[in-house]
Amino acid sequence: MNEAAPQGERTRDRILTTAALLFSQNGYDHTPLSHVAREAGVSKALILWHFDSKEDLFRAALGRTLEPYRIDADAIAGLDAARQIERLVDLYVAFVSDNGYSVRFIVDLMVRHSAPDEVRRQVHDLYGMFRELLTGAIARGRDSGEFRPDTRPDLEAALIVTTLAGILMERFLEDTDQKEPTDELLRHLKRTTLERLSV
Amino acid sequence: MNEAAPQGERTRDRILTTAALLFSQNGYDHTPLSHVAREAGVSKALILWHFDSKEDLFRAALGRTLEPYRIDADAIAGLDAARQIERLVDLYVAFVSDNGYSVRFIVDLMVRHSAPDEVRRQVHDLYGMFRELLTGAIARGRDSGEFRPDTRPDLEAALIVTTLAGILMERFLEDTDQKEPTDELLRHLKRTTLERLSV
DNA sequence: GTCTATATACAGATAGAC
DNA sequence: GTCTATCTGTATATAGAC
Numbered sequence: 001m002n003e004a005a006p007q008g009e010r011t012r013d014r015i016l017t018t019a020a021l022l023f024s025q026n027g028y029d030h031t032p033l034s035h036v037a038r039e040a041g042v043s044k045a046l047i048l049w050h051f052d053s054k055e056d057l058f059r060a061a062l063g064r065t066l067e068p069y070r071i072d073a074d075a076i077a078g079l080d081a082a083r084q085i086e087r088l089v090d091l092y093v094a095f096v097s098d099n100g101y102s103v104r105f106i107v108d109l110m111v112r113h114s115a116p117d118e119v120r121r122q123v124h125d126l127y128g129m130f131r132e133l134l135t136g137a138i139a140r141g142r143d144s145g146e147f148r149p150d151t152r153p154d155l156e157a158a159l160i161v162t163t164l165a166g167i168l169m170e171r172f173l174e175d176t177d178q179k180e181p182t183d184e185l186l187r188h189l190k191r192t193t194l195e196r197l198s199v
Numbered sequence: 200m201n202e203a204a205p206q207g208e209r210t211r212d213r214i215l216t217t218a219a220l221l222f223s224q225n226g227y228d229h230t231p232l233s234h235v236a237r238e239a240g241v242s243k244a245l246i247l248w249h250f251d252s253k254e255d256l257f258r259a260a261l262g263r264t265l266e267p268y269r270i271d272a273d274a275i276a277g278l279d280a281a282r283q284i285e286r287l288v289d290l291y292v293a294f295v296s297d298n299g300y301s302v303r304f305i306v307d308l309m310v311r312h313s314a315p316d317e318v319r320r321q322v323h324d325l326y327g328m329f330r331e332l333l334t335g336a337i338a339r340g341r342d343s344g345e346f347r348p349d350t351r352p353d354l355e356a357a358l359i360v361t362t363l364a365g366i367l368m369e370r371f372l373e374d375t376d377q378k379e380p381t382d383e384l385l386r387h388l389k390r391t392t393l394e395r396l397s398v
Numbered sequence: 399g400t401c402t403a404t405a406t407a408c409a410g411a412t413a414g415a416c
Numbered sequence: 417g418t419c420t421a422t423c424t425g426t427a428t429a430t431a432g433a434c
Contacts, residue, residue, distance in 0.1 A: 007417075008417055008418095011417075011418085027311065029228045029229075030228075032408080032409060032410085033409080033410065033411090034408090034409085034410095042418075042419090043418070043419055043420080044410080044411085045411085045412080045413095045418075045419065045420080045421095046417070046418055046419075048410080048411060048412085049417070049418075050417090053410080053411080054409095054410065054411090104310060104311075107310055107368075108307065108310050108311055110371055110372050111303060111306055111307050111310060111371045112226065112303075112307055113374075120374065123372065124372070127372065155383065155384070155387050158384055158387075159362070159384060159387055159388060159391070161365075162362055162365035162366055162369060162384060163358070163361055163362045163365050164365065165364075165365035165368040165369055165372075166360075166361035166362050166363065166364035166365030166366070166367075166368065167361055167365070168365075168368065169306075169364040169365065169367065169368045170361060170364055172309060172310045173309050173322065173323070173326065173364075175312075175319065184354065185354070185357055185358060185361060188354050188357075188358055189358060192358070192395055195395075196391055196394075196395065206399075207399055207400095210399080210400090231426080231427060231428085232427080232428070232429090233426090233427080241400075241401090242400065242401055242402080243428085243429085244400075244401065244402080244403095244429085244430080244431095245399070245400055245401075247428080247429060247430085248399070248400075249399090252428080252429080253427090253428065253429090
């Protein structure tokens with residue numbers, strides 16, 4: 001027997017994982033507790049014993065949904081500035097590709113202004129951290145002479161992340177999950193950015 | 200008496216307008232018919248006499264919501280290519296500023312894949328038309344010698360609209376309706392684009 | 399065309415046995 | 417901790433009078 005994970009905890013955990021999945025797939029309003037109960041193999045009453053309300057379950061499940069949302073700054077260590085920028089762009093695109101459902105769900109919450117403040121702040125911070133990484137890479141490239149001396153790292157970084165946000169948006173607007181046109185656009189973004197920055 | 204607009208038609212129209220507003224403000228799921236009825240000054244039953252179902256009302260109301268969504272190609276006539284690009288960018292930003300609620304609503308429908316096919320197609324077409332206007336302006340600039348001869352109008356236009364989509368996205372991600380940072384970003388977008396295209 | 403009253407369904411949440 | 421049974425509110429939709 002595993003003393004650290006009694007039955008109740010494991011059941012609670014299964015409810016949480018199930019809820020996180022169903023909420024991100026169907027949305028809060030279209031995920032009745034009965035559905036979560038069925039998929040998790042428990043009764044509605046048990047869910048409401050573990051969590052005070054559906055809203056409470058939702059907030060707890062959001063933690064699961066946001067688990068993969070983190071930035072690994074080490075991933076760009078040891079590269080020159082230009083390569084760091086390219087790598088950050090690729091990491092962004094890879095992330096939204098790998099987390100389609102949940103990214104769509106979180107974006108939906110943000111667009112509808114129905115994300116809890118904590119989530120809103122978390123997303124905001126991640127966005128800021130990513131932009132900071134870009135800003136830092138551009139600043140180092142400028143200071144090392146790799147980029148033009150009149151480069152404005154913050155503004156350039158802001159333009160890049162905005163365009164990436166646009167790529168995300170367009171992915172949602174398209175029904176088909178085509179990636180080929182986006183790839184060409186991505187190459188164009190990276191190329192024009194580096195051409196503009198380079199001396 | 201106005202023979203062309205009997206009482207029933209005017210009431211139906213008021214229901215439709217009220218519904219379009221409330222749906223775009225609060226969303227479909229959080230707009231009960233009782234709310235529409237109260238705001239429109241009629242009974243729930245009357246709404247369901249005019250429209251077969253809530254879903255039917257919703258589809259009809261979407262027409263109202265999309266009414267302002269159109270592109271006036273004449274607005275850029277007589278300008279040189281660079282000025283046309285700047286003007287199109289400004290028109291885009293002005294539109295999303297003037298139609299905050301409904302743009303947010305439509306985007307939400309698209310993100311959640313819950314827009315009727317007709318609406319999805321309509322938005323897609325508008326997006327395509329706007330990109331076409333940009334593509335045309337860039338192509339004319341290239342052919343007139345104003346822009347570099349190796350310019351690829353379609354790719355450049357795609358990059359611009361993607362960045363604009365990103366600006367829209369970021370406006371949703373921010374809680375505050377600040378516009379100052381966006382303005383600086385917009386200027387940077389226009390300036391870098393034109394610098395890249397110009398000979 | 400417009401209303402009041404009602405049918406029907408289903409959601410979240412609670413009571414209480416085990 | 418987990419269940420079945422039930423309460424309670426609210427939503428869409430219908431019936432039928434005016």
